[in-house]
Amino acid sequence: MRRFSAVAVPEAPTPAREAEARRPSQRPLKPSSVGRDVLSRVNAVAVLLVLADAVTLAAVCAHRGLGWGWSAAVVASAVTIRGAWRLYRRRLWLSWLQDLPRSAASTALAFALLSGIGLISGSDARELAAAQWAMIVFALVIEPVRWCVFAFGRWCRRKFDRCDRTIIVGAGEVGVNLAKTMLEHPQFGLRPVAFADSGPDPDRQPPLLEVVEGDLADAIVRLKAGTVVLAFSHTRDSPLVEAAITAHRLGCSTLVVPRMYELHPDGPGIERLRSYPLMRLGTAPTSRPTWWIKRAADLLLAAFALVVLSPVIGLCALAVLVESGRPLLFRQVRVGMDDRTFTLYKIRSVRQTGEDDSQSTWSVVGDSRVGPVGRFLRRTSLDELPQLWNVLRGDMCVVGPRPERPGFVREFSAIHELYWARHRVPTGLTGLAQVHGLRGDTSIADRSRYDNYYIANWSLWLDLRILLMTAGELCCRRNR
Known part of the structure; x- marks a missing residue:
């Protein structure tokens, strides 16, 4: 059965690769690839x-x-x-x-x-x-x-016809009825252009509507869709979550038909399409005006911290030089927003032993290559300070999901559901998972859930809370 989020992968069909292949496309988005231009977004x-x-x-x-x-x-x-x-x-x-x-x-x-x-x-x-x-x-x-x-x-x-071009995910009875309602009542501002489903019912399909069984992101761009409606599909629930994330990444308005919609009351965030209640999902964090405030605050905070903490960084580097020599800084490729890779900087805490296996070896407590200085740097998180330069460069934010190495991103994305979805916002120095004790050799599934919760509920106040909790972690060493 084909999934609307399927992506072809020309690798050997192992179970891990099959799971990886089912991930939605995470290629970087160009401004021209977004389903609607800026003017058409204005309501x-x-x-x-x-x-x-x-x-x-x-x-x-x-x-x-x-x-x-x-x-x-x-x-x-x-x-x-x-x-x-x-x-x-x-x-x-x-x-x-x-x-x-x-x-x-x-x-x-x-x-x-x-x-x-x-x-x-x-x-x-x-x-x-x-x-x-x-x-x-x-x-x-x-x-x-x-x-x-x-x-x-x-x-x-x-x-x-001042209506948003709309793709309906789910071609069952509810989806077909929604399409008919949109066509009969254009005053609601939605014009259906296609269904996205793995097994639509041709007997219920309204005429002149395309059925999309391939990549939803390609369909949104090709059909210039501005709204995605998630109705009941023949597939399980997880593709609907993937569809919502894809729609968010492409700047579409996302409406969801709730379960037991017949009994669902009106309230905040609920729209009405005739007799159908539709929950409007919030826009992607990076598309909100407050995200620019976050970026400005990140620049000011990172620049100020680099200036103030430069003597501390110098002393840490000197201690590493005395203990194990050069190099003082450790460079490593990490995965950021939209699966883009960047070079992350840290103060080296592991002794050089010849071959560099940092890209494929998971760091665990008790590593014999970590000396007293390295253990102190890791315990106090002082080895992370050079990442303030990554914040200034725009590779990272102060608060966000922690970045991981490409090999582990592929592995975790194949094993843990929606791990890949962490990459729809920039990575950070600290995050919600880390202030809840999920650092080092801890549950990847729990980290993924915390990171996706953070993205779904992002606000400036949540960032401030995480910073305050991070300060408490560093001072009191809780959850360590």
Whole structure:
């Protein structure tokens, strides 16, 4: 049975190679290979909602005669809170009534915040009252405007086919019904272009839809798909996970039909396609604006640490020189994001014995080649400090899955499910697995689960937590 994520491998058909062959393609992605260009990613309805709020707020503030300071406070508080409450999100169901409670509650919260700031700062009572009245008038005016925006969005989707090209993973009854619903109701903004399944039912397949049985990534690029819907497939669940990861890597919106969807309630992150609930998966961490904040923080932290810790690195290098001579630094090929390899730098902690077997030999506790200096460097993690240079070069991040050697990546990917998925973000100096005691000769399956959990739940706050836990590990030597 062919899998939609199959990749041809011209090697001997051993069990390990067969498992490796079933992995989705992890080739580096070029900007031109992404399913949608930057302009087509912009959600027109979300942009119109932001503009409607900003223009209405500005008009109301001008009508109430507010100064620049209070006008800026009113606009900033309302737009920020309404954005935080996801009023400007991508959505399938353009329903004003469905969004009305969320809109009214966010405006009320902005009103309360503005009032609190005015009272605490001791602002003039007349100016505060004018700002409050501006917010009240905004609440009354904006809802008819939003209704018009939603109606205009539905009309454009129907009239001009302003819909995302969609691949449905799963050609069973649910997948076929979803495709029919999309075709009959274009106001939801999805236009099916293909199924992806290993064994579709031809009797239920709508006409003019292609069936993809090969590499899903190739199909997304070739068909210029912007959305992938994961429905029930004839295959087991793991290919659906692989399909979701592939869609994320290519920048597609990913929607999932939940199990027992007939009983699934609406809630945060739930879309509606007529009677079908669809869970919208979060975007890939590297595609979020906050990832640029992470990268900037990594550069500043790595540069500062290299300057401050340069005397420590020098002393460690001197100790290695005295114990076992040159070379002082150890270079090793590791696997980074999208299976790209890079040269990792460490202070050498193992005595040179002639042949270098570091690429194929797993380091274990009690290695006779590790002297007192090497054991101290490993125990304190001082041998990892030169990797700050890898962070500056862009090979790594401060926080992320730890990089591994190519040979072990191939071996672990063939044995441990979704180990390969760790490579959809850059590797790091420290990670969630490491602060939970998974260093050295410990469970690879547990490391993989922690790393994939980290990627699925990434946030700046999670990175900060891991850094604080790393500091605790280094100071208290817990989980060692």
